[in-house]
Every structure is written in structure tokens, then in C-alpha cells.
Amino acid sequence: MIETRGLRKSFGARAVLDGIDLRVAPGESLCVIGQSGMGKSVLLKCILGLEQPDAGQILWQGRPLDHGTRRDFLRHFGMLFQGAALFDSLSVWQNVGFRLRQRMPDREARAIAIDKLARVGLGPETADLMPAELSGGMAKRAGLARAIADDPAVIFFDEPTTGLDPIRARRINGLIRGIVDETGATAITITHDMDSVSAIGDRVAMLQDGHITWQGTVEAMQDAVPLADFLGRAPM
């Protein structure tokens, strides 16, 4: 369970997060949507400890995330970065096995990396390639393999379909949903791609002007009046 209570963060006079209350149950897949600049990345950074909130709490398994508990939390989390963010100087398997190599011999880490690459549809021949040799879609898959390499309990997906054409985007969405179902991981996806929301999410929260203006199931989203603008249609 991940929960934020009354989370606030301002930059200058602008309250980017103005009292955010969110709960994500174990094994649940939550999508956070919002227009560009609405604070989705700031929310993510607060959860990861990269930004210090002005007020409020973030809890994991019922415990507030502080210096000690966040280290434990970070050991159990995996992340797919926007644009994949692979380390250029490491091969594909070294990227995927980055965390594993800190606690096991390379031979073992490589075997797990190759297994995770297979899970995302990349063959063993990709293991020794460098990131520069991958297409955008392959890099995204390798980033996904890295996110799941250490069998995380919580996975963040930051704009998973950015930069992909619709066909590749659909494949990545399908892969993500399959992995979330298979592993039982808790998933938080930040996106403004409604196809991702439908494919990946159980629940949706809309972030607008510092507040969560709507939360509900993906099914309920279609009829939600506050989402009409975002979805680009008149309310039903």
C-alpha cells in the first residue's frame, strides 16, 4: 500500500501540489493523469525522495517514508523512465542487471537479465548490444526489463509510451499490463495517454491545479464529467 496524505509542494507562489490524498492498494494499478505541467513528475519525485514536500506524508505499508524507510522502499521498487534512460556506456544486459550486479556475480546477473529481456520480447542477441544500437521501441523494452529485473513489489511507469508510434505504444501497454498481472506488483503510471490508462490502469486519478479532481475506476472514467475536457469531448 502506498498512500499520500495532504501532500503539498510549492515553487515560489505556485502550489503545484496543494493537498494530495492518494491510496494505491497492494497489487493495484493506478494511473495518474493530468495536463502537461500539472505536477505529475513533482508528485513522483516527492514519493522517490528527490523533492522534499512542504507538508504532508507519504506512507508505504502504513509507515511514513523517512530516511530509513525510504531506503527499504527503494529496494522494493522498479522504474521505467520516460525515454528509457539507459546508461550509454553499459551494454543492454549490464543495464538490465545494474542492481543485480551489486549483489551477485556477473554470470548470475547476466542470466537473469537475459531472462527478463526475453519477458519483454528481446532475444539473447540483444544482451551485448549497446543502447545506441537499439531502436526506440527496443530501448523502451530494455528499460522495462531493467525495471522488473529485481522483482520489485512497486513499479513506476513514467510516460511509458512517449516517443513511440501507436502500434509500438499498444505493445508496450500490453506488456506492462501483462507484467503487472503476472507479478502482482503495485503499479503507478504517470501518463497523459488515455490508451495507456485503458490498457494498464485499474483506477485513475486526475491531477489538476494542485488537486486530485477526480478518482475512480477505468470503467467509470468514460462517464466522468470532470474528465470530459481532458478526454477532449463534451460531458455525457
Ligand SMILES: Nc1ncnc2c1ncn2[C@@H]1O[C@H](COP(=O)(O)OP(=O)(O)OP(=O)(O)O)[C@@H](O)[C@H]1O
Ligand atoms: N525544481 C523546480 N523549480 C521550480 N519549478 C518547478 C520545479 N520542478 C517543477 N516545477 C514546476 O512545477 C510544475 C509541474 O511540473 P511537472 O514536471 O511535475 O509537470 P508534469 O505534470 O510532470 O508535466 P509533463 O506532463 O509536461 O511532464 C511546472 O510548472 C514546473 O515548471
